[in-house]
Amino acid sequence: MIEARNLTKRYGKKVAVDDVSFSIKPGRVTGFLGPNGAGKSTTMRLIMGMDKPTSGSVTVGGESFVKSKAPLTRVGSLLDAKGVHPSRTAYSHLHSIAVTHGIPSSRIDEVLAMTGLTEVAKKRIGGFSLGMGQRLGIAAALLGDPEILLFDEPVNGLDPEGVVWVRQLSKELAANGKTVLVSSHLMSEMALTADDVIVIGKGKILASGAINDIIGQNTKTETVFVVSPQLDELIRSLGSTIAVDRKESNVAFISNLDAATIGRRALESGIELHQLTTKRVSLEDAFLQLTEQAVEFKTGSKGETL
Known part of the structure; x- marks a missing residue:
């Protein structure tokens, strides 16, 4: 369990984390989740005791992480995959951590196998790709078999197989009773991985809860994609309460009416339909809705920064 209560962090006049409270089960x-500069990494550093809160508190397992007598068995983290000595091998890096924390060397071989790094265990980290560095960071986080895992952008640089592996690993860790916190900008991947989400913007919590609840509460009404050579007649038959986003003479997105009703009205009116598809609302839709006013840098329609 991770619990934050009125957690605040200021750097001079900049408020990076602003009176944040949450529980991670x-x-x-x-x-x-959050845009760049939202406060995600700062919050994770506060959890790990790497930064000191300006006010408020955050605990892991009921106590401050810095007071833990066996920190690597309490929390494992991947916050900066590049924070390793490039001249060390993967094995020597993990061995140095294991020795200082009383972890048996047999565990090193286990986490190397878990992360797919056994064959490169004796190679220098400086020659690792970004994805291999991410795997090594995850291996270090798993070394003490901790109760709580913090992964900051863990799929960054991974190939599709690696992305699936991180997803499965996160789910397996949670299924074994561990607390798993994962930050990511990949909404589609988070939709497949997370049970709960916390959305932060400009240092404040914008939403938190079960992922399906967040999607349902923060997405607009159902939209239906319609293709019909008789689109004008169809629109008239649906009445004045619908909203129509017309793309072409025979293509439109229709809101405020479900696909079943649109299809039935078309049948009753003898209107030909070529396609009728409900546009599924997504975590990305909810995220964009929630963070619309919390994005630090916005782009215009042509890609220029505003």
Whole structure:
């Protein structure tokens, strides 16, 4: 369990984390989402005791992480995959961590196998790709078999197989009763991985809860994609309460009416339909809705920064 209460962090006049409170439960994967500069990495550093709160508190397992007598068995983290000595081998890097924390060397071989790094265990880290560095960071996080895992952008640089592996690993860890917090910008991946989500913007919590609840509460009404050579007649038959986003003479997105009703009205009016598809609302839709006013840098329609 991770609990934050009125957690605040200021750097001079900049408020990076602003009176944040949340609980992250064991046995579930929690996605930590937010635009660049929202405060995700700062919050994770506060959890790990790497930064000191300006005010408020955050605990792991009921106590401050810095007071833990066996920190690597309490929390494992991947916050900066590049924070390793490039001249060390993967094995020597993990061995140095294991020795200082009383972890048996047999565990090194286990986490190397878990992360797919056994064959490169004796190679220098400086020659690793970004994805291999991410795997090594995850291996270090798993070394103490901790109760709580914090992964900051863990799929960055991974190939599709690696992305699936991180997803499965996160779910397996949670299924074994561990607390798993994962930050990511990949909404589609978080939708497949997370049970709960916390959305942060400009240092404030914008939403938190079960992922399906967040999607349902923060997406607009159902939209139906329609293709018909008689689109004008169809629109007239649906009445004045619908909203129509017309793309072409025979193509439109229709809101405020479900696909079944549109199809039935078309049949009753003898209107030909070529396609009728409900546009599924997504975590990305909810995220964009929630963070619309919390994005630090916005782009115009042609890609220029505003």
